[in-house]
Structures are given as C-alpha cells and as structure tokens.
Amino acid sequence: MLINLTELFSVEGKVKHYICELEFSEFRVPEGTYAVVEKTPVNLDITNKGNKVFSVTGSVDVSLEMPCSRCLDPVKVDFHLEIDDEIDMKQTDKERMEALDEQFYVNGYNLDVDQMVRNELTLSLPMKVLCDEDCxxxxxxxxxxxxxxxxxxxxxxxxxxxxxxxxxxxxxxxx
Ligand SMILES: [Zn+2]
Ligand SMILES: [Zn+2]
Incomplete structure (x- = not known):
C-alpha cells in the first residue's frame, strides 16, 4: 500500500493514523524465498514535524515459513516488527539512497508501506532456523x-x- 504524504503537508504537528494491509505474500532475499503464512495489518502513525520532516512509528506481526537450517523442513518463524523512522522530504531520492544501504521506501511523495516492512524484516532475519533444538x-x-x-x-x-x-x-x- 502507498501512502501519499502530501495529505499531511498542510498542518504541522498533524498526526494521522493508518491501518494498512500488507500486499506481499512472499519475502524474497538472496538466500531464498519465504512464504508469508500469517500477518496482521500494519498500524502506523505518521506525524508532520514541520520543515518537511515526518516521523513514522508503528508495528506489525508477520510469520514466515523458513526451512530448518539442519533438515530443511518448513518452520513457522514469527516476527514482531517495530517501526520508528524519520523521513526528511527535503532530501532528494538520490540523497536518501546514498544515506542508506537498504532499499528506500519513499518515492516522490509516496510512502511504500510494503517496502518499509520488507526492510525491517531483512534486518530481523535469524542467522539460523531450527525446527527443534535437537533436530x-x-x-x-x-x-x-x-x-x-x-x-x-x-x-x-x-x-x-x-x-x-x-x-x-x-x-x-x-x-
Ligand atoms: Zn544415509
Ligand atoms: Zn530440522
């Protein structure tokens, strides 16, 4: 889902609450592609802090089906993601790209909620997944x-x- 930030431009200190459904059903990283088996809507608060700076806070729960690192059986892995970001609209897209390693989730005036959650997921992925400690x-x-x-x-x-x-x-x- 895309949120158009221009609707928050007019008033400083304005907070808007959003409930967004995640649209992606699988999560792709270089190591593999994992199915999204459970997800809650993303609850977001976006605040216009003035001077074209926005704060984005919120949370979402996502469960992925990932292979066990030892036996490759599918394992349901739960993620609780907290989002706490700041977007400076004075920066150009190019400047943002340079400031971050991750793929940026603001394009023009649109905030891409799915991409923002994918970034958080990438940072939260475990090194190792086990179906059982004794696998x-x-x-x-x-x-x-x-x-x-x-x-x-x-x-x-x-x-x-x-x-x-x-x-x-x-x-x-x-x-
Ligand atoms: Zn054998
Ligand atoms: Zn296993």
Whole structure:
C-alpha cells in the first residue's frame, strides 16, 4: 500500500493514523524465498514535524515459513516488527539512497508501506532456523531426514566416538 504524504503537508504537528494491509505474500532475499503464512495489518502513525520532516512509528506481526537450517523442513518463524523512522522530504531520492544501504521506501511523495516492512524484516532475519533444538538433520550421504528415520549409510569414519571404540577392539585383539 502507498501512502501519499502530501495529505499531511498542510498542518504541522498533524498526526494521522493508518491501518494498512500488507500486499506481499512472499519475502524474497538472496538466500531464498519465504512464504508469508500469517500477518496482521500494519498500524502506523505518521506525524508532520514541520520543515518537511515526518516521523513514522508503528508495528506489525508477520510469520514466515523458513526451512530448518539442519533438515530443511518448513518452520513457522514469527516476527514482531517495530517501526520508528524519520523521513526528511527535503532530501532528494538520490540523497536518501546514498544515506542508506537498504532499499528506500519513499518515492516522490509516496510512502511504500510494503517496502518499509520488507526492510525491517531483512534486518530481523535469524542467522539460523531450527525446527527443534535437537533436530538431527539429514544424512549427508543419502539425504534421509534423521528425525523421521534411520539409514544404512556407513558414517563410521565421520564419527570420532566410533573410531575410539574400534581402537579399543584392536587393542583387545593384540593382547
Ligand atoms: Zn530440522
Ligand atoms: Zn544415509
């Protein structure tokens, strides 16, 4: 949803409350594309602070379906995002782009609510997602999900505990 900020231009100190539905149904980052499985409307207060400066505050809850970092099963990850920004309309679009790494969400006089929320989401993404703290992951040879079953792969050489037991057997034989 786009909010046209010119409707706040006339009066300084004017606050306007907005309730915006998010329009995006998936969230794309270089690491992957995650489906939006739950979302609340965005509640925003935009204040005209004078001198063409606007403050934007608000919050939204979004849940994404992300793959478990170990077994790749889908996991619902909840985000509570707080928005607290200031927009200086005296800056040109180019100046804003240079001041921020993220994609800016004001174009001309339009505030792009979806893009603003996507920026916040990008900053909140976890490094690692687990379906369970004890997730056993997948067998790196056959791809079996080890939470749901076992496989017959010979992974002894990868398990240091096994080699200790083999050494003990060897010693017993030598005696
Ligand atoms: Zn997992
Ligand atoms: Zn296997």
């Amino acid at each position: 056993k992951g997948i067998c790196n040879r056959c791809g079996t999900n080890l939470n749901r079953g076992t496989c017959d792969c010979d992974t002894r050489s990868l398990d240091p505990r096994m080699s200790v037991i083999q050494d003990i057997f060897k010693q017993l034989k030598e005696v």
